[in-house]
Amino acid sequence: MAGRARAIGIRLAQTVPVILGVVVISFILTRALPGDPAVYFAGAMADEQSIQQVREALGLDQPLVTQFFLYFADLVRGDLGRSISTGQPVLTDLAMRLPASLELTLSALIVSCAIAIPLGVLAAVRQGSWVDHLCRVLVTAGVSLPTFFTGILLVYVFYYLLGWAPSPLGRLDFIYLEPPRVTGFYLVDSLLARDLETFGATVRQLALPTITLALFTLAPIARMTRAAMLQALSSDYIRTARAAGLSRGKVLFGYGLRNALLPVVTTLGMVFSFVLGANVLVEKVFAWPGIGSYAVEALVASDYAAVQGFVLAMALLFVTLNLIIDLSYALIDPRIGFDTK
Amino acid sequence: MLHISDLSVSFRTRRGEVEAVRGISFDLAAGETLGIVGESGSGKSVTSYALMRILDAGGRIKAGSAVFDGRDLAQAAERDMQRVRGREISMIFQNPRAALNPIRKVGHQLEDVLRRHGRATRSNARAKAIEALEAVRIRDARARYDAYPFELSGGMCQRVVFAIALACGPRLLIADEPTTGLDITTQKAVMDLVRDLTRDRGMSSILITHDLGLAAQYCDRLAVMKDGQIVETGAASALFADPQHPYTRKLVDATPRPGASLRDLLPAEVRTPLADHEPGTRPLVQVRDLVKIFPSKSGPVHAVKGISFTIREGQSVGLVGESGCGKSTTSSMLVRLLDRTSGDILFDGFDIAGVPADKFVRDARRSQIQMVFQDATDSLNPRHSARQTIADPILRMSDLRGAALTARVEELATLCGLPLPLLDRFPHQLSGGQKARVGIARAIALDPKFLILDEPTAALDVSIQAVVLNLLADLRARLGMTYLFVSHDLNVVRLLCDHVIVMQGGEIVEQGPAAQVMEAPSHPYTQTLLSAAPKPPAARPSLLKSAAE
Numbered sequence: 001m002a003g004r005a006r007a008i009g010i011r012l013a014q015t016v017p018v019i020l021g022v023v024v025i026s027f028i029l030t031r032a033l034p035g036d037p038a039v040y041f042a043g044a045m046a047d048e049q050s051i052q053q054v055r056e057a058l059g060l061d062q063p064l065v066t067q068f069f070l071y072f073a074d075l076v077r078g079d080l081g082r083s084i085s086t087g088q089p090v091l092t093d094l095a096m097r098l099p100a101s102l103e104l105t106l107s108a109l110i111v112s113c114a115i116a117i118p119l120g121v122l123a124a125v126r127q128g129s130w131v132d133h134l135c136r137v138l139v140t141a142g143v144s145l146p147t148f149f150t151g152i153l154l155v156y157v158f159y160y161l162l163g164w165a166p167s168p169l170g171r172l173d174f175i176y177l178e179p180p181r182v183t184g185f186y187l188v189d190s191l192l193a194r195d196l197e198t199f200g201a202t203v204r205q206l207a208l209p210t211i212t213l214a215l216f217t218l219a220p221i222a223r224m225t226r227a228a229m230l231q232a233l234s235s236d237y238i239r240t241a242r243a244a245g246l247s248r249g250k251v252l253f254g255y256g257l258r259n260a261l262l263p264v265v266t267t268l269g270m271v272f273s274f275v276l277g278a279n280v281l282v283e284k285v286f287a288w289p290g291i292g293s294y295a296v297e298a299l300v301a302s303d304y305a306a307v308q309g310f311v312l313a314m315a316l317l318f319v320t321l322n323l324i325i326d327l328s329y330a331l332i333d334p335r336i337g338f339d340t341k
Numbered sequence: 342m343l344h345i346s347d348l349s350v351s352f353r354t355r356r357g358e359v360e361a362v363r364g365i366s367f368d369l370a371a372g373e374t375l376g377i378v379g380e381s382g383s384g385k386s387v388t389s390y391a392l393m394r395i396l397d398a399g400g401r402i403k404a405g406s407a408v409f410d411g412r413d414l415a416q417a418a419e420r421d422m423q424r425v426r427g428r429e430i431s432m433i434f435q436n437p438r439a440a441l442n443p444i445r446k447v448g449h450q451l452e453d454v455l456r457r458h459g460r461a462t463r464s465n466a467r468a469k470a471i472e473a474l475e476a477v478r479i480r481d482a483r484a485r486y487d488a489y490p491f492e493l494s495g496g497m498c499q500r501v502v503f504a505i506a507l508a509c510g511p512r513l514l515i516a517d518e519p520t521t522g523l524d525i526t527t528q529k530a531v532m533d534l535v536r537d538l539t540r541d542r543g544m545s546s547i548l549i550t551h552d553l554g555l556a557a558q559y560c561d562r563l564a565v566m567k568d569g570q571i572v573e574t575g576a577a578s579a580l581f582a583d584p585q586h587p588y589t590r591k592l593v594d595a596t597p598r599p600g601a602s603l604r605d606l607l608p609a610e611v612r613t614p615l616a617d618h619e620p621g622t623r624p625l626v627q628v629r630d631l632v633k634i635f636p637s638k639s640g641p642v643h644a645v646k647g648i649s650f651t652i653r654e655g656q657s658v659g660l661v662g663e664s665g666c667g668k669s670t671t672s673s674m675l676v677r678l679l680d681r682t683s684g685d686i687l688f689d690g691f692d693i694a695g696v697p698a699d700k701f702v703r704d705a706r707r708s709q710i711q712m713v714f715q716d717a718t719d720s721l722n723p724r725h726s727a728r729q730t731i732a733d734p735i736l737r738m739s740d741l742r743g744a745a746l747t748a749r750v751e752e753l754a755t756l757c758g759l760p761l762p763l764l765d766r767f768p769h770q771l772s773g774g775q776k777a778r779v780g781i782a783r784a785i786a787l788d789p790k791f792l793i794l795d796e797p798t799a800a801l802d803v804s805i806q807a808v809v810l811n812l813l814a815d816l817r818a819r820l821g822m823t824y825l826f827v828s829h830d831l832n833v834v835r836l837l838c839d840h841v842i843v844m845q846g847g848e849i850v851e852q853g854p855a856a857q858v859m860e861a862p863s864h865p866y867t868q869t870l871l872s873a874a875p876k877p878p879a880a881r882p883s884l885l886k887s888a889a890e
Contacts, residue, residue, distance in 0.1 A: 127398065234397075236439040242395045243434075244454045244505055245427030254453070255442050333444050334489045 011326065015319045019312075023075065026311035027068055030304045037302040041084055058084070071308070080312070081305030085298060090309035093294060098313060099184025100171055101283070101290035105275050107187075107206055108213035109268070116218045117264065120225025121257060124233060135222055142219030147278060151212040151285035158208060165208050166201070168286045176201045209286045216278070217271045224267040228260035235259070261332055269325040273318055342545055343369040343392075343513065348405035348415070350384070350391045350569075361387040363569040364405065369513070369545050374536075376548045376560030376577065378592070380802035381773070384569040385549045389515045391415075393432060394422045409513070428458045431506035433535075435518035437499035441490040447501045448474070448486030451508060458509040469508075477504040478534060495664075496527035500534070507538065514539055514546040520555070524663040525829055529873040532559055551802060553596045554877035557581055565589045581878040595807040597832035598877045599859075603814050606807035606836070615811075616818035620656035620839055624687075625791060625823050626675065627651050631684035631694075633670050644670040646847040647684065652791075652840075657817065657824040659834035659855065661870070662844035669795065671844070672827050676712045676793050677701040688791070708738045708787035715796040717776035721768040727754070727779045728764040734786045749786070756819070757782040758812055774805035778812070785816060793825045798833065810837055831874050835859050843867045 038055035039046070046054075055061050059070065074081060080090035123135035158165040166173045171186055176198050179189035187206070190199040232238065233256050241251045280292035291310060298306035329336050350362040362384040369375050379385045390396045392407055392414060407414040409430065417425070434440040442450055451470040455461035461469040467486070474482035477500045490498055499519060506514060516535060520528035536559055539546045550556050556563055557577040564574040565588065573586040584590040595606045604612045633645040645667045652658050662668045673679035675686060677698050686694040688706055696704050711734075714720035721730055731750045735741050741749055754764055757778040768776055777797060784792060794813070798806040814837060817824060828834050834841060835855055842852040843866065851864040862868045 236434060236436060237442040239395060240432075240434060240440045240502065240505070241442070241453075243393055243426055243432040244457070245423050245425070245509075246453055246457050247423065250453065250457070255445070259442070259444060335443065335491050 008327070011323060015323070018319060019315060022312060022315040023072065026308045027071060030302075030307050031064060033302060035302040037084065037304060040302055080309040083298065083303055083306040085301045085303045085306065090305050093306065094291065094309055094313050095184065097289055097291045097294050100288060101276065101279055101292060103185045103187060104206065104209055104213065104282070104288060104290060105272065105279060107210045108217060108275065109272060111210055112214040112217040112221055113268070115214070116221035117225050120222045121229050121252070123222070123226045124229035125252060127230065135226060139219040139223050142215050145215065146281075147212055147216050148281040148285055150215055151209065151282055154208045154212055155285070166204050168208060170205070170287050170289055171202065172198070172205055173201055209282050209288060212282055212285075213275060213279070217275055220267050220271055221264065225260065225264050228263040229256060232256045232260040258332065262329065265325060265328055265332065269321060272321060276314065276317065342371045342410065344408045346406055348388070348391065348407055349403040350387050350396065350400060351403045353399040360403070361400070361569055362391065365566070365569070365571045367564055367571065367574060369547065371512075371545055372543050373562065374539070374546045374548065374560045376550065376556030376563040377566055378550060378553050378556045378563055379566035380551055380804060383566040385566045386517055388566075389432065389517055389547065389549055392515065393426055393430060394419075395426070427454055427511065428509045429511055430513040430515065431509070431511040432515045432517060433499065433502045433506050433519050435521040437502045438490055438495055440502050441498055443490055446487055446489060447493070451501075451505055454505050454508050460509050473504045473508045474501070476507060477538070479504070495523050496531060499523065499531050503531075503535065510542070512544055514544055515549070516546060517549045518551065519548075525831075526663065526869060526873045552875065553592050553803070554598065554875040557877050558875045565592065578878045591804055595803040596877055597830070597836055599832070599835070601836075603811055603836050607811060615814060618814070618818060618839070621654035623654045624651045625654045625689060627685070627687040628675070629685045629687070631671065631674065631686065632682045633667070633674060633679070634682045643847055645674070648844070648849045650842055650849065650852060652823060652825060655821055655823055656840055657826060657838045659838035659841045660825060660827045660844065661829065661831060661834055661841060663829060666844040667847040668827050668844050672712075672793050672795055672825060675825065676710055677707075708734070709790045710793070711784040711787065711789040711791075712793045712795060713780050713784045713797045715799055717773060717780050717800060718768060720780055721776060723768050726765050726767055727759065727771065730779055731782045731786055734783060738787055753782040753786055756785070756816065773801050774808060777801060777805070777809050781812065781816070785820065785822070788820065789822065791823045791825070793827070795827045796829070799828075799830075806833070813837060831859065831870060843870070
């Protein structure tokens with residue numbers, strides 16, 4: 001166990017250079033982007049002199065290296081700078097918006113896993129049956145329908161035509177108050193406040209964007225589950241288990257699915273990371289105050305501090321995610337020791 | 342106890358129904374051991390899966406009955422079968438490491454079975470599982486309980502599989518190629534254990550194998566299968582002494598055994614005289630103090646510990662030993678795919694070990710040293726036709742192009758007995774023996790002086806092994822090649838080699854002329870290897886006569 005703790009420590013230490021690299025690259029990339037924030041924020045009527053004033057106020061007149069060290073020094077103190085478009089510290093902005101994106105992404109992943117894994121297992125067990133065909137149709141639809149399209153289609157059907165869903169504007173209908181902020185996840189916060197009404201409203205508001213994203217993420221997970229399960233079920237140890245008279249459930253789940261889980265976890269990690277990025281479109285369609293739409297707006301405005309803050313937050317998130325996936329690997333598969341890294 | 346009559350099994354495939362087993366009948370008495378012998382595709386494994394009703398999807402019992410203890414297994418409901426499997430009839434399989442769940446402790450896998458059949462409760466499962474491990478003579482069973490299959494050796498895994506099979510006291514054990522992939526001494530240990538334990542418990546058993554010698558040694562009665570049918574049954578010694586069916590005779594002939602020459606393995610009607618084989622005296626390969634150390638996390642591993650030997654021109658040297666003895670490392674260094682740690686490899690007087698392995702591809706001697714790989718399927722590019730495969734080394738290392746290249750490829754194919762129409766087929770369209778021929782043709786494409794054969798027949802059926810071994814002997818005579826034949830099968834080495842090197846733990850423990858090492862081994866390890874090899878009963882008198890002539 002001590003060896004494990006040390007191995008986790010080493011894995012964490014390995015992420016330090018990654019984070020440093022992300023800091024440098026995000027700084028250089030934002031500077032390399034076309035567009036001058038001074039011109040943008042000085043406004044359309046500005047003359048040469050006022051632009052220069054804005055530039056000095058933003059500290060952009062100094063050499064790049066000096067700018068970087070100033071930025072880095074602030075970063076070490078935990079100050080991500082101030083967004084010039086929202087006027088708020090970037091840290092506050094991110095703290096407000098990241099939970100919104102995470103809540104959406106996580107609920108979408110939970111829904112899609114809850115559907116995709118049983119579907120994949122069934123499709124593998126009943127290969128060639130109607131479940132298998134249904135799985136194929138869903139997977140094909142999932143990859144071929146872009147999220148903004150399914151999103152708009154769902155809004156049109158369930159909000160406009162049927163009126164089942166609330167208006168697709170943000171995380172909560174305007175008649176409800178935000179739950180007292182503890183985690184930033186409305187589902188969790190409303191439960192903590194024992195406010196079931198707000199919880200229900202949050203669920204209703206979440207439903208459509210979650211389904212939109214879930215449809216999109218369902219495809220790779222279901223496909224991978226089916227393939228991994230088929231492979232596991234054709235293995236020798238399944239034959240041994242059957243020959244030993246183990247029950248069907250034990251053979252399928254205790255022996256088959258657990259072995260099939262490894263590639264599924266890998267896929268899950270990949271899906272999670274690209275969904276966080278792909279969120280932008282869904283957030284736009286549903287006016288979701290998430291981190292994706294924040295980043296796009298900041299990018300358009302050449303809002304350096306906000307873009308850098310976003311990139312850094314994402315990098316930290318991915319590093320954590322990869323660590324979790326590595327850890328769950330080692331939990332599932334004893335053959336993967338930490339010492340192999 | 343078991344009465345099978347007219348059992349037929351068929352599989353649904355894309356090309357329609359294929360009958361794998363076509364109306365076989367046999368009986369098995371209580372306490373009897375029956376061997377089912379046949380080559381790949383004969384339906385011997387399918388028969389056992391059908392008995393257990395664990396046929397793959399698409400397979401079904403088409404007709405016939407398999408009455409076990411008054412119950413027809415062919416008709417029994419799935420619920421009843423689950424109670425039969427593991428409790429009444431159990432099975433052990435080939436490739437034991439793959440036969441165990443890789444991510445579950447072996448003790449827990451045992452508990453699964455014990456608890457499933459009501460032989461243990463949650464509280465005493467651990468103790469019962471350890472008991473079951475001790476029953477198959479696993480030392481330190483308490484520690485092994487917590488091991489995962491990847492932490493155990495192949496022989497140990499097979500013992501665990503056997504422990505699972507015996508855990509619930511079944512009355513019939515089906516062993517499906519239980520020793521394939523195991524070393525020869527491990528094979529003997531596992532087979533002796535299976536024989537002893539089944540005998541002690543008065544169990545009946547069915548041994549399914551392609552190895553006639555092994556079956557004859559451990560079974561009371563043999564049934565020979567071919568193309569889904571039993572062609573002959575009889576007592577093991579009688580079957581060997583006087584095979585009635587032509588196919589049985591072919592199998593008996595093809596089984597390597599003491600006293601038989603290479604040509605004796607072939608059917609009598611195609612035995613042409615073997616060309617004289619007279620090795621030269623000039624040394625071609627000289628290995629001096631060759632050492633290979635692999636770095637690893639738990640310290641350096643000494644795979645080869647300073648070995649020296651000489652291979653003379655035209656000689657065929659057998660390199661024998663069990664897995665992990667360093668024979669593959671040695672051959673990889675000789676073929677210059679692996680760099681040595683220290684020592685010399687002189688080829689024609691020049692130290693080729695000084696040329697790094699990744700540079701050797703451009704060395705003039707590359708074409709002189711070639712290799713035939715163990716797995717004929719895996720060592721062929723699945724997207725290259727046989728023609729492309731054979732032409733590949735020529736394109737890389739000689740100037741032959743166009744019509745001359747085509748002619749050369751066809752010449753090589755003819756030399757290796759590969760029919761020309763097969764040249765445009767891909768590996769999956771070729772049989773095992775044909776793939777072996779393609780691999781050999783590729784290796785000799787550049788007229789090498791020195792050919793390293795890494796267990797070239799290990800994956801082949803005995804009758805095909807017989808043909809390939811004879812082909813190798815003919816090629817040696819025609820092309821004057823020098824062979825290093827790496828193998829774990831002493832009976833095969835005896836047939837082809839003049840000189841034998843026995844390795845153990847990275848060292849050479851014995852070397853000398855083949856006849857001397859085989860007949861009068863001086864080192865105890867060589868003696869162990871020789872005594873562990875299955876000994877087929879004496880062949881029929883007529884065969885001995887023809888050998889004497």
